[in-house]
Amino acid sequence: MLSNQAADPGKRKSLHGHWSSRMAFILAVTGSAVGLGNIWKFPYVAGQNGGGAFVLVYLACVAIIGLPVMMSEILLGRRGRRNPIATMGLLGAEEGKSENWKVVGAMGVMAGVLILSFYAVIGGWTLAYVFKSASGAFTGASAAEIAAISNRFTGSWMSLGLYHTIFMGLSIFVVARGVERGLEQAVRFMVPALLFLMIVLLAYSINSGYFGQGLEFMFSPDWSKLTWDTVLAAMGQAFFTLSIGMGAVMAYGAYLPEETSISGSSAAVAIADTSIATLAGLVIFPLVFANGLNPGEGPGLVFATLPMAFGQMTGGVIFGTLFFVLLTFAAWTSAISLMEPAVAWIVERFNHTRAQAAMLIGGLIWAAGFGTVLSFNVLADFKFWRGTIFDNLDHLSINIMLPLGGLLIVVFAGWVMCRNSSADELGGAGTIYRLWRVLARFVAPIGILFVFLKAVGLLPDLS
Ligand code: PFF
Numbered sequence: 001m002l003s004n005q006a007a008d009p010g011k012r013k014s015l016h017g018h019w020s021s022r023m024a025f026i027l028a029v030t031g032s033a034v035g036l037g038n039i040w041k042f043p044y045v046a047g048q049n050g051g052g053a054f055v056l057v058y059l060a061c062v063a064i065i066g067l068p069v070m071m072s073e074i075l076l077g078r079r080g081r082r083n084p085i086a087t088m089g090l091l092g093a094e095e096g097k098s099e100n101w102k103v104v105g106a107m108g109v110m111a112g113v114l115i116l117s118f119y120a121v122i123g124g125w126t127l128a129y130v131f132k133s134a135s136g137a138f139t140g141a142s143a144a145e146i147a148a149i150s151n152r153f154t155g156s157w158m159s160l161g162l163y164h165t166i167f168m169g170l171s172i173f174v175v176a177r178g179v180e181r182g183l184e185q186a187v188r189f190m191v192p193a194l195l196f197l198m199i200v201l202l203a204y205s206i207n208s209g210y211f212g213q214g215l216e217f218m219f220s221p222d223w224s225k226l227t228w229d230t231v232l233a234a235m236g237q238a239f240f241t242l243s244i245g246m247g248a249v250m251a252y253g254a255y256l257p258e259e260t261s262i263s264g265s266s267a268a269v270a271i272a273d274t275s276i277a278t279l280a281g282l283v284i285f286p287l288v289f290a291n292g293l294n295p296g297e298g299p300g301l302v303f304a305t306l307p308m309a310f311g312q313m314t315g316g317v318i319f320g321t322l323f324f325v326l327l328t329f330a331a332w333t334s335a336i337s338l339m340e341p342a343v344a345w346i347v348e349r350f351n352h353t354r355a356q357a358a359m360l361i362g363g364l365i366w367a368a369g370f371g372t373v374l375s376f377n378v379l380a381d382f383k384f385w386r387g388t389i390f391d392n393l394d395h396l397s398i399n400i401m402l403p404l405g406g407l408l409i410v411v412f413a414g415w416v417m418c419r420n421s422s423a424d425e426l427g428g429a430g431t432i433y434r435l436w437r438v439l440a441r442f443v444a445p446i447g448i449l450f451v452f453l454k455a456v457g458l459l460p461d462l463s
Helices: 022-033 036-048 052-080 084-094 099-134 143-155 157-177 183-206 211-219 228-242 248-253 262-290 301-312 316-350 354-375 389-416 419-425 431-455
Strands: none
Touching: 022 183, 022 248, 022 262, 022 316, 036 052, 036 099, 036 228, 036 262, 036 301, 036 316, 052 084, 052 211, 052 228, 052 248, 052 262, 052 389, 052 419, 052 431, 084 099, 084 248, 084 316, 084 389, 099 143, 099 157, 099 248, 099 301, 099 316, 099 354, 099 389, 143 157, 143 301, 157 316, 157 354, 183 211, 183 262, 183 301, 183 316, 211 262, 228 262, 228 389, 228 431, 248 316, 262 301, 301 316, 316 354, 354 389, 389 431, 419 431
């Protein structure tokens, strides 16, 4: 497989085409990063983990671990210009080390499949709420009525399964069409529109009378609530929300034009992503307190709070419908990137068409998704290790596989790859390069390893 690679990395081309501009790349990575992780997951994991301390650890993880990992992933992707498995193998061999680094790519492909198997179910839940909002089901509804709507929906494996199926169908459709067509346009419209609606919701939540309480919950840390398991969850959330640690950004980096700045693009994506998650928290927590809900209620939190706000505001049917449409779009552009590493691998390795590969991988993920569909109803009491099937998939993929993938990626970029190669991709050995190298060689790997070892209890407390 390595024989047909150009020896000069600058001359390599991706088989799948390239982004039309730097902006197209930033939009695509932002489309991948901004999704259910920001609006559905961030508020509920922050709520489950006690708020402030979790949020601050998450922000720190984004800045000092997430950014260097993202830059590393993009630089490896662009240098290899192949799917993550082939890229890791090729670069391993090229740097005079082992081709076995492809195992990192393989783990990423697997993580993408596992994540999308539950992500698509929540994507389907979001899609279902487009129709519920449009039908006026939330207008004037009380917290109890909204909870009843949500329970009725997730309680039926057929409803949840139906929308999961539609959502997967949509994702397969776009991936089959290829990286550029459709995706760029969708993201160009979606991210600004989503931001605008979040600001409308923010105005509503500021007026709820509980904004101060929400703010306090989010930002005033109660360090006594922080355990190593919580820190692991905050780190996992940072990886998940930035789409790093599994090769999605590496796959997108493979289509990146040579002259684009990797550090500038990464910073732009991280800022957009973190702002949207923070906004989501600022919208949701005041509503939680205003309506006497429990911030730790779990995956249904967004679906319990936002419909209430829409149900009470003027124009709520329109705003609510639009919001869930946008959230479905956001989930959709992320779902595509979750499939991309696996699809690119099948296309390159087995010579299938994109459409065949998308259907094959998408079909597999669709079937696996029923594990999560059933976790909310028929198998809700079937619990082991971390809880339901969904809880286990979520913990394994987000809190373990992504940080582990990220660890191996920065170690590769920082230690295995020679200085010339990485400096070549990161635009020369200036200050940003030096900062990246310290973070990638020391801060990020040690940080990730430390949190892992602490969370499994392998490092004793010093005090
Ligand atoms: N970043 C996406 C979100 O926040 O919803 C989820 C995601 C997409 C994770 C792509 C990982 C990935 F590779």
